[in-house]
């Protein structure tokens with residue numbers, strides 16, 4: 001081994017390199033929204049090219065004709081009216097489901113009997129597709145919004161309650177002891193320790209519940225609309241198919257998709273960024 | 284002098300399946316005001332369990348724990364815990380908000396005064412630059428400093444520290460011990476400090492209780508600073524027991 005001299009460096013403290021701003025390119029490249037936007041444009045292009053080569057508007061209309069059908073239905077006010085109707089039902093069903101889920105979880109958090117009840121009910125009803133309850137709901141509640149809201153509540157309640165309660169149970173023992181240490185009351189403990197501690201899991205429940213709810217609603221309108229002629233998006237799609245206005249059918253489906261993307265990315269995405277990501281509880 | 288905390292013949296047990304496991308057996312000691320009282324013993328001798336009993340999380344099977352003349356019956360803000368785990372800060376609150384949470388949740392201060400006190404304790408532990416950072420962006424040592432600031436801001440009758448520096452690297456650990464002693468010079472708080480490191484016990488404590496291995500029994504109480512070899516002998520040599 002050769003003899004090596006010891007080395008000493010004179011270093012000045014460089015506080016300027018500890019926290020550096022990102023360049024514009026780094027920022028665009030890191031932005032999920034930018035990447036997704038690029039992918040969406042590519043998908044639309046593929047659709048357009050394929051539809052033009054197929055050249056059969058009755059089977060598969062092109063992206064451009066779908067978009068122009070969409071703009072027509074938008075400006076005539078048909079899609080906004082249908083979407084508004086669907087949205088109102090959605091909000092009613094979703095919030096009723098959340099309310100019921102909140103009650104069930106509170107019961108489960110309070111007593112052993114409550115948690116057993118929640119376990120039994122979720123294992124019984126969670127595997128049951130909500131739409132399968134529609135015929136029964138129609139008998140019980142008749143042809144009206146009541147039946148649809150009933151199946152929506154079923155679509156939301158189990159998954160939200162299950163995720164919330166599982167989240168409560170997963171809150172670390174250390175955090176629980178911290179909560180008790182500062183003398184919180186029982187409701188204070190639930191509101192200030194358990195709910196924020198379980199928030200990643202609660203948010204997952206809310207998202208999955210929303211997706212179930214939205215799908216069930218469109219499906220229910222498709223089936224239910226047949227007999228009543230109420231004006232939701234599902235009904236819009238069904239009716240246009242009967243009239244063989246296929247670009248309109250696609251426009252209706254596109255609305256369903258765009259709406260889903262908006263809620264997922266704008267509403268839930270924003271909540272996620274402001275909460276669990278900022279807190280480092282989810283990456 | 285009337286002891287602040289009296290641990291009197293305390294036996295602590297866990298139920299494991301069909302069996303009762305004894306963690307500590309008839310342990311007695313007194314902690315005076317402004318003591319830096321260290322519980323020292325090998326791993327598994329029941330130090331954490333004893334501290335949890337003082338914290339009110341674990342009821343003794345035998346004996347009494349008395350704080351300020353009142354028997355301990357449950358957790359409360361007059362005894363504040365600092366844990367070994369890094370996840371003791373609420374991840375959804377910044378350093379300052381963690382302290383404010385402690386002060387307001389316990390009904391100790393209103394928000395405005397709590398903010399003031401939080402700022403002064405954040406400064407005491409040298410975290411001013413990170414006052415508004417979320418815990419996941421801090422290093423392990425900074426998290427423990429924040430937890431200590433939160434506990435000290437409560438100005439409890441007694442601080443309960445369960446190996447707060449054990450998960451830190453050796454360099455940071457020594458620095459944190461020194462910082463703790465400086466803080467003590469400031470306010471002369473009372474602390475019950477658990478460790479299984481002899482050098483740490485000697486550096487931090489003014490009085491050290493030595494516990495035997497499983498089940499933990501009190502072997503000796505010595506004044507500190509003292510000699511490492513002597514503590515070693517008392518802990519592991521049977522002769523003085």
Ligand SMILES: Nc1ncnc2c1ncn2[C@@H]1O[C@H](COP(=O)(O)OP(=O)(O)OP(=O)(O)O)[C@@H](O)[C@H]1O
Nearest residue numbers: 297299304306325326327328329330331332333479
């Ligand atoms: N939750 C529990 N359930 C059952 N037994 C437990 C539990 N916690 C601890 N014990 C037992 O009690 C004894 C004392 O444990 P304790 O955690 O108090 O030890 P310790 O002195 O803090 O050890 P360490 O230095 O490793 O932290 C151990 O033998 C352990 O097996």
Ligand SMILES: [Mg+2]
Nearest residue numbers: 330331332445
């Ligand atoms: Mg321990």
